[in-house]
Amino acid sequence: MSGLLDGRVVIVTGAARGIGQAYAKALSEAGATVVAADILDCAQTLGLLGGRGLGVKVDITDMASCTAMAEATQKAHGRIDGIINNAAMFGPSAVTEGARMLPFDEITEDAWQRMMNINVTGTWHACKAVVPAMRAQGYGKIVNISSNTIQLGNPNLLHYVVSKGAVATMTRCLARELGPAGIRVNTLVPGFIQSQASLDIMRENHAEAITGAMKSICSLGREQYADDLVGTAVYLQSALSDFVSGQMISVDGGACFTGM
Template identity: 35%
Template sequence: MRHSRKIRGVTCLYTFSHFGRTMGEANAMKLRNKVALVTGGATGIGKAVCLAYAAEGAKVVVNYWNTPVEAEQVRAAIIESGGEAIVQQADVSNAAEVERMIQAIGEIWGGVDIVVNNAGIYPNKTWYEITEEEWDRVMNVNLKSCFLISKAVFPYMKERKYGKIINVSSVTFLRGQKGFVHYVASKGGIVGFTRAMAREVGEHGITVNAISPGAVKTEQEILTYDEERLAESAAYLAKEQCFARRQLPSDMVGGFVFLASPDSDFITGQLLNIDGGWVMH
C-alpha cells in the first residue's frame, strides 16, 4: 500500500509494502516488535522516520510539541496500514515532561528500544542580533533534549542490554551557515554528545550514532520561507549537490532504518551524512 500526501506543492511518498506479507516475510522485518520513539515525529524527517519504522514492524511513538493534528495523522496512517503507534505530547527540552512521556511509554509498551532525537528548531537571525533567550531556546530544544531523552530511556536499555540512540545533526556543522550560528553550534554539540555517549554506554549493548541531513525540503521550510527564497535555495543546491533535485524526507529513511536495526549492532559513535553529496566528509 502506498500513501502519498500533497503538502503545498511537495509530494511525500511512503510505502507500506510489508503489510500482507507471509508470516516468514513478516518475521524478517528489521524492527519487528521494537518500540521506537521519534521526537518531532509529526512532520518532515520525523514523520518519514515514523512511517518507515512502522513499515519495518516497530511500535512507533510519535512525539510532538505543538502539532497535534499532524501527529494524529501520522498515527492514523500507521494504524490504517496495520501497524502500531501512539502519540505523546511533550516539550523535549523540559526534564519533567520527558520523564512523564517515557514513563507513559513504559506503562503501555514496557520501555523504549530505539530513540531518534529529531526534534529541532532553526530560526534565521544574524549572530549579533541573537538574544540570550533565543540562544538558550535553540540549545535546549536541539541539544539538551538529546541528553534528557537519552538519560530517561537509559534504564530500560541498560536492563535489556540493548538500545539504539540516533541523534539528528546537520551538515551545517561541517560547512558552517550564515544566519544560523546558534543552530549550527547546537548541531555540532550533538556530534560531540554522540561520540562521548557511545563510549559511556557501549558496555550495555547500546549504540549511539548521528545522522546529518542536508537541505531537506520539509513542511517547516515551506512555511518559513517565501517562494523566491525557496527557488534560490533550489538553484544553489542543484549546483552544490551531486544530484540536481531537492532532498526529501523520504531520502533519509534508509539510514535511519539501518542504524536502528541489528545490521548496525557493531557501529557506534559515527556520523552518517545523507545529503546528496553536498558535503563530502
C-alpha cells in the first residue's frame, strides 16, 4: 500500500494505543501524514511513525478541543484530507472505567450518558471540526467506526451497542448532506478485536467465554486483530474509494452478513 496516500493529511482519534495506533501506523506506511489525536499522550504512536506526523491532545466530548485539533492540523500541514473517528468508550482506560456488562435496566443514567457523550457526541464533534477544511478543499474522507454488535444485538451492553448504531446512522445522514461538497462518509464495522480494551472488559466482567463464542461465528475461523482492519481503513482514505459513500463496510471475518 506504499504511496497510496502520498500527500494526504489524515487525523486518527484515539491513536495513543490499540486499534487507533494500528490505523495511524498503516496510514503512515501508505504515505499519509498522520495527526495522532487522543486524550492520552501519543508519543509512543509518533515513535512508531518514525517521528513523521503530529501528536495532538484532544477530548472529543469538548467541541472547543476538537476545533483546536483541526486548527492545529491545518496550521502544521495546511489541509485535512481525512479523519478516522476511532476514539470511543469501551474497555477501561486511564480516563474512563469503561463499559460494564449489565442487564439494560441496571445501567445507570450516568453510565448511559457518558457512553453517548463519548461515542456519539464525540464523533459528531470531530466531524463538525474537520468539515470546514474539507468543504474549502472540495474533498474529504470521514471514516466513522461502528461495531458488528449492532448486527448481532449483543446483550448486556445496550448503551455501547446503541451508541455504535447511532454512529452508523450518523454516517448515512452525513453522506447525503456532505456529498455535494465532495466529502465521502463511510462506516467501518469491526468484529470482536483481540485488543487490550476487549480483553480487559471481558476479564473485568468475567465474560472470557465471549472470545471463544465470537471466534466460533467467524467464517474464517479465527480471532480478529487490529491489523485485520487497516487495509480497509487505508482504502477508505484513498482515491480508490472516491465513489464510495454512506456505506457500512463490515470487516469481521464473515461473522455477520449484510445486504443481498
